[in-house]
Amino acid sequence: MTSLRDGYVDMPPTRLRDASGHTLEQLPDTVPLVDGNLRLSVNAFHITDGTASVLIDTGASNAWRSTMGSLYDALAEAGIDRCDITDVAITHNHEDHVNGLIAPDGTPAFPSIRRVWIGAGDTAVFTGRLEPVGDRVAPITGKVVINNWVTAIPAPGHTPGHTVYEVSSSAGRLLVWGDTVHVPSLQFAQPKVSWELDGARSQATRARTALLEQLTVPGYRPARRARRPAHHRAGACRGSARTCPA
Numbered sequence: 001m002t003s004l005r006d007g008y009v010d011m012p013p014t015r016l017r018d019a020s021g022h023t024l025e026q027l028p029d030t031v032p033l034v035d036g037n038l039r040l041s042v043n044a045f046h047i048t049d050g051t052a053s054v055l056i057d058t059g060a061s062n063a064w065r066s067t068m069g070s071l072y073d074a075l076a077e078a079g080i081d082r083c084d085i086t087d088v089a090i091t092h093n094h095e096d097h098v099n100g101l102i103a104p105d106g107t108p109a110f111p112s113i114r115r116v117w118i119g120a121g122d123t124a125v126f127t128g129r130l131e132p133v134g135d136r137v138a139p140i141t142g143k144v145v146i147n148n149w150v151t152a153i154p155a156p157g158h159t160p161g162h163t164v165y166e167v168s169s170s171a172g173r174l175l176v177w178g179d180t181v182h183v184p185s186l187q188f189a190q191p192k193v194s195w196e197l198d199g200a201r202s203q204a205t206r207a208r209t210a211l212l213e214q215l216t217v218p219g220y221r222p223a224r225r226a227r228r229p230a231h232h233r234a235g236a237c238r239g240s241a242r243t244c245p246a
Contacts, residue, residue, distance in 0.1 A: 006059025007068035058100030090179025119161020157204025
């Protein structure tokens with residue numbers, strides 16, 4: 001498993017909500033800020049057994065802020081050929097997770113993919129920019145085994161089709177969980193704190209709480225974080241904040 005950095009985006013802390021849906025009045029001192037903003041990392045994960053490979057999330061390409069769009073360079077620097085990726089699995093349909101399916105020149109960024117896995121509630125995004133890969137969309141309607149080591153698990157709330165991917169091997173288990181948690185320094189301790197862009201706040205809170213509980217059940221052994229390629233742009237990286245708890 002290789003963790004890859006697409007970039008980061010700075011967001012105001014006023015996007016955080018308390019259990020009643022109101023803006024948080026004060027952040028704990030443990031929450032780091034950059035020029036008064038939360039710096040949220042945008043990551044992707046490449047997982048392979050040496051034959052088939054899955055890329056989980058694709059970054060923003062050139063579709064959002066200039067602090068993002070580094071995934072293609074990150075793959076090259078990690079020695080991963082985009083043409084070798086056989087499946088792409090999307091956690092949800094927001095632009096910093098799905099728009100990297102299309103390169104800045106308008107062509108499919110991963111020409112050899114057979115399927116684009118995404119929650120059925122999020123498939124409407126495959127028009128306009130993403131239409132060139134629309135014929136490869138595989139909607140996820142329940143727990144789905146993608147291959148021998150990756151399983152898709154619906155976790156709606158942030159978006160209707162928000163999906164978590166569990167990766168299992170002899171090394172342990174990894175949960176790639178998209179936007180389940182935005183600010184780990186706060187939401188790990190206070191999972192009822194939500195995000196303004198959660199489409200269904202109470203549902204997202206339930207999904208987050210359930211996933212965090214998995215990290216403490218007897219016998220659960222989180223996988224170690226893979227070493228990152230030395231290509232990351234300047235700026236703090238949240239690591240698990242947008243992607244996984246490992």
